[in-house]
Amino acid sequence: MGEVKPDRVKAWTQGDKEKRNFTILQQIHSTRTLSGDGMTRTEKTDAEVVAPNYKLRDLWAEFCQTTAIHGFNKITRRNRRFTFRGVLWSVAVCGATAFLIFNLMSEIGDYYSFPIGTKVTNKIRSTIEFPAVTICNRCTLNRSRLMSYPDLEAYFRDASINERSSTVYNFADIVDGIMQQSQSLEWWTNMSMDASSLFNLCYFGGESIDCTSNFRPVFTDEGLCHTFNFNTSDIVNVKTSGNRANLIVNYDIGQRFYTFRENMAAGIKVLLHNSRHHPDANPTVVMAAPGFSTYVAMHKSEYVYLPHPYMAFDEMECVDTNRPDFVNPLKYYSPYTYDHCFMECIQTKAYNLCGCVGPSDPRSAEPDIPICSLEKQDTCYSISVREMFKNTTLEAECQCGTQCNFETFNAQVSSSAYPAEIWAETLNNNTNSETSEFFRNNFLELRVFYDKMMVTSIKQHPQYTRATLFSNVGGQMGLCLGASILTVAEIGELLTFMFLYMMDRLRGRKAENRFNRW
Known part of the structure; x- marks a missing residue:
């Protein structure tokens, strides 16, 4: 083998040293010591949370795990693997959603037919x-x-x-x-x-x-x-x-x-x-x-x-x-x-x-x-x-x-x-x-x-007022999916994140996990 020059050995040594320092700094940055109760806890940083390739299915999985709608958190797991149990819950949620939509259409139809009651x-x-x-x-x-x-x-x-x-x-x-x-x-x-x-x-x-x-x-x-x-x-x-x-x-x-x-x-x-x-x-x-x-x-x-x-x-x-x-x-x-x-x-x-x-x-x-x-x-x-x-x-x-x-x-x-x-x-x-x-x-x-x-x-007097309509709609949502008016905001948030995800992909940018970053 040829003789290794001292300046090249020095460069390798310097590079290993910088690599080790970067690793140490990353580990230090990725942990935080909380001493208020005498215990040390570690929290993952955003670098560890963000997947290297954040996809639309990841966005869906995050929504299923965070939404208040009943049954969605049982459809998919955090490892994004579907199971037989998840398929059964998917069928149950889809059936409940279809029943809810049918009832909501009936309620809205009744409201806009302007039914009348008479009080004597x-x-x-x-x-x-x-x-x-x-x-x-x-x-x-x-x-x-x-x-x-x-x-x-x-x-x-x-x-x-x-x-x-x-x-x-x-x-x-x-x-x-x-x-x-x-x-x-x-x-x-x-x-x-x-x-x-x-x-x-x-x-x-x-x-x-x-x-x-x-x-x-x-x-x-x-x-x-x-x-x-x-x-x-x-x-x-x-x-x-x-x-x-x-x-x-x-x-x-x-x-x-x-x-x-x-x-x-x-x-x-x-x-x-x-x-x-x-x-x-x-x-x-x-x-x-x-x-x-x-x-x-x-x-x-x-x-x-x-x-x-x-x-x-x-x-x-x-x-x-x-x-x-x-x-x-x-x-x-x-x-x-x-x-x-x-x-x-x-x-x-x-x-x-x-x-x-x-x-x-x-x-x-x-x-x-x-x-x-x-x-x-x-x-x-x-x-x-x-x-x-x-x-x-x-x-x-x-x-x-x-x-x-x-x-x-x-x-x-x-x-x-x-x-x-x-x-x-x-x-x-x-x-x-x-x-x-x-x-x-x-x-x-x-x-x-x-x-x-x-x-x-x-x-x-009107049989259906706005208060009656919202009350009936809320009752149907709670009965079918355990949902409330704030659930509509969650669905709106999901649609917004999906739109931003598509915009990121069209622009050639890396998609973000906005559920955890925003």
Whole structure:
């Protein structure tokens, strides 16, 4: 062997020395002495934790060992070797995950179907708003005032008979021209019975009130009627219930002034409705006959339905009139209600067909809108309105929706003979009645009152709220995988690390174990 030069021996010795020093420093760096409790512990440094070639399966193994989801830590071990036990746990976790996804889709589907529940409660009130009470005589026209038109009584008689036989009246028989003239509301008012002759005595809240000033004349489909507590700035409220505490009316139907009309009854038609609504707008109807004292015991119900996106009426949404940006689409009725909308739609179509309106149409008060003559009413307007009410497709054409908030008045009616024999003579003298039979054929007593100071509230509420949805989702996650909302953050973290891993590989950089470094 050749002789080794001293300078080369020196270099080798120096290199071994540096290698040994590096090894010692690495060992010193890789251990840390903790002397606080008198014991020495060693901790592995990041250099020992990071695998030389960190792969995607390493990332998955780290997630399985650190996540809070039940079963994942049994799928794979730290040495990344799959076992039969791991395969069984994989199947169990996949099955539980599929079941969870199925349940979550069902929960979300239920939430976005916006199911509705209904709650019915009875509430005791210290005060209750009294409804409007509209009283319509079964014959609103006064025969004594029609005598200046000799042919009118014959017309009303024949037209009433034709109404029942569906035939059209022959107007050629009338030659005085009254049938072809467009009459004003003033004319119709003068031909009708007035409040001063109909109302004898009126009481409200146990105190006598002036009938004429408290009952406002209003035109309805029945003709000229009179309404108590209608569309006033100060709506009447009641604080007590019972037949003595609310409205009492002694009424003379004036049967001696009746003329022929399509209905053959004698008495009054009582309409109970919201004070701000027209009397024809879906009222509660009660009939009262002369010779009887009629008691109308009311019970108020309030309905509150859910607006869009909920289907308040099975397949239909309600109109949210309480929405701040809601604008009443109706021109002649306020406030917006389904009945006001439907009435305006029919009246508008009838006006477009006939060129005139009926006395109950709000447009009749406008000077440039003519009221139909009797001939036009008989041959066009009444027929058109009657046919439109029979048309089942008209509701879709009018596009009227029911409001989300409304109220109804349920009534229980009872009656007894009026007056008692002992009172007959006294009442005959007070009303200037000729005989007791005359009194019983013309006079009646009406009492309208709340049976209890109680209101029934029917209110819809969402079956699924956000809190309900999150509660159900959390329950399903806990049942299937023992997971929670924070588990979603873990999954999000895994997806983020997987994305960063792919970015490292695409850039040609060494992938990092971010589970332990971050």
